[in-house]
Amino acid sequence: MEQQTRVNWPFLRRESPEIQRAEGVYLYTSGGKAILDAAGGAIVSNIGHGRARVAQRVAEATADCTYVVPPWTTPSRQALVEALEANWLPEGLRRIHITSGGSEAVEAAVKMAIQYHAARGEPGRRQIISRSVSYHGTTMATTSLSGHPARKRGLEHALCAEFIVPTPYPLRCPLGSHHPDAGRFYIENLRNAILSEGPENIAALLAEPITGSSGGALVPPDDYWVAVRDICDEFGLLLILDEVMTGFGRTGKPFAYQHWDIEPDILVSGKGLAGGYAPIGGVYASETVGSTIQKAGMNVMFHTFGAHPAACAAAAEVLNIMAEEQLVEQAARKGQRLKRLMHEAFDQHPHVAEVRGRGLLLAIEVVKNRETLETYPEQHAVSDRIVGKALGKGVFFYGGGTGDVRDIVCIGPAFIIEEPHLQTMTEILLEAVNEVTA
Ligand SMILES: Cc1ncc(COP(=O)(O)O)c(C=O)c1O
Structure with a gap:
């Protein structure tokens, strides 16, 4: 029998734990059980839960x-801009638009790219190239x-036309797993797609620099991003990087694109911006993009x-x-340690x-x-079963994939x-994987 929970949200009923409070890296159920939050919710929490400050x-x-x-200024809006400019945003990305979440921010970024080209007298550039595997949000446009079939189910017939190229997936590269030419393969694929569609029709490429939960932390080959930036410049496309999941230190750099020598024209953030303390997202555009839209008298409408x-x-x-x-440095250091533990646990695992x-x-x-x-x-x-098993053992992981990717x-x-948490997470994940794949 399906358990009745007191709140059914979203409206489809499903079993869900009832959390009473959260502190540090733990969630506590109404029954008093502690759950180690190994996923920061939906990869959101960065400073931990419950900071009184x-x-x-x-x-x-x-x-x-x-x-x-x-559009008006208040002390807290001023404080946010100061914090962003002091430690986070590069000089080139300081046209700031603050939203209430990631989907809204991606949608705003896409609209800005289209407006930018219209303002420059190229209204024909209205296509956005995106990639499969990816997740960019839950509005109709995003x-x-x-590139996420599971989240399109029942909507496919009503969605906008898509123009999707493959996301680098080194493990499953068609040339062979971790093939030395994998970067070239995906770069050429993008170039050919742009040429066949006609660059004069394309406003921007929208992509996650490191693909989040849809692909499961897919890191592209090292030659990929610099070449993609060059292709965007060559064909006049804006590069919109969606860092809703990876932004604000998650990957051990302030932004994931900084693992390579590139900068986007528009950067998008969400989750980590307020670490779960508030619903908020942000779009950070270059001066060229911002001033071109502004001079043409176009609005970047707010919610x-x-x-x-x-x-x-x-x-x-x-x-x-x-x-x-110095939590970004900590993310880098602890990430390396956790990865080492995970390699020890799973490198020889048959599944x-x-x-x-x-x-x-x-x-x-x-x-x-x-x-x-x-x-x-x-x-x-x-x-799902692995996540469920681990939750039963007191650790919450975040399931990913797209339906096709699993x-x-x-x-x-x-x-x-801390170190003991890293060890517990690794041990419990191994136990859960063993039990489900046995
Ligand atoms: C990369 C990426 N973009 C956009 C979104 C959508 O953000 P939100 O759920 O805050 O609307 C997400 C959410 O998981 C995401 O991971």
Whole structure:
């Protein structure tokens, strides 16, 4: 019998734990059980749960400026801009637009790219290239742009036309697993797709620099991003990087694109911006993009709750804490340690194809056969069962994949995680994988 929970949200009923409170890297159920949050929720929590300092700032901002229309300035909006400029955004990406979440931010970035070209007198450039595997959000446009079949189910016939090229997936590169020419293969694929569509029709490439939970921390070959940046420049496309999952230190650099020598024209963030203390996202565009749109008299329309004062206060304080406690460096260091533990646990495992990722965004890909990379049938729901087993043992991991890509289990804890937690996470994940694949 399906368990009745008191809140059914979303409206499809499913069993879900009832969390009473959260502190540090632990969630506590109403029954008093502690759950080690190895995924920071949906890869969101970075400074850990329950910091009174952030709650205090949110309370002050709510009392001082409960709601003010998004384009006006308030002290907490000012504080957020100062924090972003002091420690996070490069000089070239300081046209800031604050939203209430990741999907809204990606959607705004896509609209800006189209407006930019229209403002320059090239309204024909209205296509956005995106990639499969990817996830960019839950609005109609961002669902269309996502290379994520499972999240399109029942919507396929109603979504916008898609223009999707393959995401680098070194393990499953058609040339062979981790083939030395894998980077070239995906770069040429993109170039050919642009040429066949006609660059004059394309506004931008939208991509995650390291693919999040949809692909399970897919890191492209090292020659990929510099070449892609060059291709965008060659054909006049803007490069929009979606760092909703990877931004603000998750991969051990402030932004994941900084693992390579590139800069986007528009950068998008979400989750880690306020580490779960508030719903907020951000779009950071270059001066050229911002001023071109502005000079043409076009609006970058806000959502009513965009740049909400309480959310800006939370984000500013979270960013300050991350800088003070050097949490990005910690994410890099602890990520290396966790990856080593995971390699020790899974490198010889008959049902784990590989351990991958950067910083504290790691994943395993579970397969029926490690040699052939054959997957389990989708209806076996292997990754869901692994996540369920581990939860029963007191550790929460985040299941990933797209339906076509499976069976992914992601790890993305808060950056304050300690050595014993890293060991527990690895041990419990191994036990759960063993039990489900036995
Ligand atoms: C890379 C990426 N882009 C966009 C989104 C959508 O963000 P949100 O769920 O805050 O709307 C997500 C959410 O998981 C994401 O991982």
